[in-house]
Amino acid sequence: MEVSGHTALITGGGTGIGLALAEQLSRLDNTVLICGRREEPLEQVTQRLANVHYRVCDVSQPDERRKLADWATSEFEQLDLLVNNAGIQRVVSFLSGERDLEDADQEIFTNLVAPIHLSTLLIPHLQDQPEPAIVNITSGLAFTPLAGVPVYCATKAALHSLSLTLRHQLRSTPIKVFEIAPPMVASELHGRRRDPEQESHLMSAGEAASGIIQALQEDRYEVALGSAERLREQREALFSALNG
Numbered sequence: 018m019e020v021s022g023h024t025a026l027i028t029g030g031g032t033g034i035g036l037a038l039a040e041q042l043s044r045l046d047n048t049v050l051i052c053g054r055r056e057e058p059l060e061q062v063t064q065r066l067a068n069v070h071y072r073v074c075d076v077s078q079p080d081e082r083r084k085l086a087d088w089a090t091s092e093f094e095q096l097d098l099l100v101n102n103a104g105i106q107r108v109v110s111f112l113s114g115e116r117d118l119e120d121a122d123q124e125i126f127t128n129l130v131a132p133i134h135l136s137t138l139l140i141p142h143l144q145d146q147p148e149p150a151i152v153n154i155t156s157g158l159a160f161t162p163l164a165g166v167p168v169y170c171a172t173k174a175a176l177h178s179l180s181l182t183l184r185h186q187l188r189s190t191p192i193k194v195f196e197i198a199p200p201m202v203a204s205e206l207h208g209r210r211r212d213p214e215q216e217s218h219l220m221s222a223g224e225a226a227s228g229i230i231q232a233l234q235e236d237r238y239e240v241a242l243g244s245a246e247r248l249r250e251q252r253e254a255l256f257s258a259l260n261g
């Protein structure tokens with residue numbers, strides 16, 4: 018698909034991968050809408066970049082998702098790209114009783130329920146556009162989980178599954194459904210930034226954003242970036258072995 022001339026809503030576009038994607042899409046002559054819970058980073062981005070607009074929104078809350086979708090479609094009638102990027106990751110121990118459950122709920126609402134609800138709210142609008150798409154940001158951990166962040170991995174595995182079924186259900190509409198699974202990326206996701214030496218070994222948010230744009234450009238609907246591909250491939254090899 019073309020990667021210029023769109024109006025894209027990127028959830029969680031104030032930092033990390035979402036921010037890098039907003040920067041690159043803005044440079045490619047797209048209008049970009051970003052949202053997040055904290056106003057300051059969003060405001061800074063819109064001051065710095067052309068054609069970027071923001072709304073403070075907590076996508077874990079159903080009413081806020083509805084208001085976000087109303088704002089995006091009424092103020093920006095050409096909205097044709099939804100990037101379900103906002104995500105959180107929490108350490109959850111099944112040995113801690115209910116103590117960690119509040120965090121786990123937040124992960125499920127943010128990483129899984131929000132993409133489902135936002136897609137549902139926006140599909141009627143998207144399907145009237147000439148070249149619409151939904152882009153789900155999953156993770157290499159959707160394919161091979163990391164035990165310390167079990168709910169996060171489960172939400173990403175579910176979003177992977179949802180990408181498959183959504184793509185199938187939308188096959189008779191113009192809406193393309195992409196799934197991009199990044200590897201570990203230098204960002205705020207893990208609660209703190211690492212030191213520069215550690216971060217230099219990780220994929221940068223800019224590289225992840227370039228990978229997303231390349232996948233869109235080449236119409237590659239399921240892409241695992243960098244080392245995440247190994248996690249996806251191994252799952253596929255095992256699946257083939259088990260299922261002949």
Ligand SMILES: NC(=O)c1ccc[n+]([C@@H]2O[C@H](COP(=O)([O-])OP(=O)(O)OC[C@H]3O[C@@H](n4cnc5c(N)ncnc54)[C@H](OP(=O)(O)O)[C@@H]3O)[C@@H](O)[C@H]2O)c1
Nearest residue numbers: 029033034053054055075076103104156201202204205206
């Ligand atoms: N970093 C990695 O290693 C990695 C690897 C694979 C996949 N991913 C995925 O990539 C996506 C982006 O993560 P990132 O690495 O760029 O981390 P990040 O810098 O922490 O970005 C996450 C963004 O989501 C926003 N957000 C979180 N909860 C939200 C909510 N309830 N409502 C609205 N916005 C919310 C955050 O803004 P506020 O805090 O202001 O709300 C933040 O801007 C996530 O889906 C993540 O799972 C990341």
